[in-house]
Each structure stands twice: as structure tokens, then as C-alpha cells.
Amino acid sequence: MNYGFGGLEASMPSTASPVTVETARRLAAYNAKAFQEFARGARRLPWRAASRNRGTGHLSIFGTLVHILNVHEVWFEYIVQGRTRELRQLFQQKYRHPTEWRGFDAYSRAVWKGIDRYFAALTPRTLARRVKAPWFPGEYTVGDAVLQTTFEQAHHLGEIIGIYWQQNKEPPQMMWITLTRRGKR
Numbered sequence: 001m002n003y004g005f006g007g008l009e010a011s012m013p014s015t016a017s018p019v020t021v022e023t024a025r026r027l028a029a030y031n032a033k034a035f036q037e038f039a040r041g042a043r044r045l046p047w048r049a050a051s052r053n054r055g056t057g058h059l060s061i062f063g064t065l066v067h068i069l070n071v072h073e074v075w076f077e078y079i080v081q082g083r084t085r086e087l088r089q090l091f092q093q094k095y096r097h098p099t100e101w102r103g104f105d106a107y108s109r110a111v112w113k114g115i116d117r118y119f120a121a122l123t124p125r126t127l128a129r130r131v132k133a134p135w136f137p138g139e140y141t142v143g144d145a146v147l148q149t150t151f152e153q154a155h156h157l158g159e160i161i162g163i164y165w166q167q168n169k170e171p172p173q174m175m176w177i178t179l180t181r182r183g184k185r
Contacts (some may be wrong), residue, residue, distance in 0.1 A: 018147060021128065024122055035153065069111045072111055076115050122142075127144055
């Protein structure tokens, strides 16, 4: 499979997943932990600071955190499970667009619970399965989706870090992705 990015291309066999089951589970755990750290940090801010339009892709810290949840939910509850016909209806669901912390907390719990359930049942065959997102050309493996969601989350957490820096505030910690670390933690 070739991924074209304005002249940059990466190739890999069409039947292989780029990650193992163990790596995928560790990435999912990392994503959950990093997300929770940033959500805790946002909650420590006054609501006005967390929800203020900062001109980023999803406007505010709060909006960016909601978008990260949207991405994880769409990929792991719908696309990789072959439920793409349900996406249009899903996108209209009000619970996916919380406007305060109570709605955010309920949505966050539901998304991470679904991800935990999905990753607990993951197999090498599942990771290598081909899936298609309606808005992307071509097909991808479930393993590709694991990497895509991880990179997208990291990108958006970087935006949040930038917002903190604009305010001369210390951002939450963006910890290392430790897939193979040995020794003391």
C-alpha cells in the first residue's frame, strides 16, 4: 500500500498491520493516560480559559479535547467495526458535542470504555483487517487506525500545549510513549 503525502510516500505490504496486538494495546493505554492528564489540566483552569476561542483548529482547549474523543469514537466504535453507514446519524448526536464538563465527563467515560472493550478483544487478524473511512481514499488496516488516532491525538495535544504557552502557563506533561521501556518506572 502506498500513502501519498505530497511526494512523501511510505509503503508496506497490503496484508500486514504496522503494529502488534501488544503495541496497539500499549498505544491505546498511552492515549487514554495522556488524554486524562490533559483533561485534568483543563479542568484546573477557569472555565473561561478552557473554553475561550484561541484560534486553533477546534478553537479552545475544551473543543480540542472533545474533538480527540470524537476521533477515537468514530474510528474504534464505528469505522473499524464496519459501522460507517451509521456515521451521518452519529455526527448529529448532541452528546458528542458537550458544552460543559458534566457532558464532557459522560462522553469521555463512554468513549474510553468502548475503546477498552475493543482493545481487550483485539487479535492479530483484527489488526490486519482492511477498513475504509468514507472521507479518506483507499483502505487501511485497523493497525493503521491505531497509529492514525495516536498521531492525531498527539498533534492536538500539541495545539493545547501551544495554548498554554500563549497564556504563559505550564502545560500538562506530554509523557513518552513507552512501548518497550524496561527498568524502574
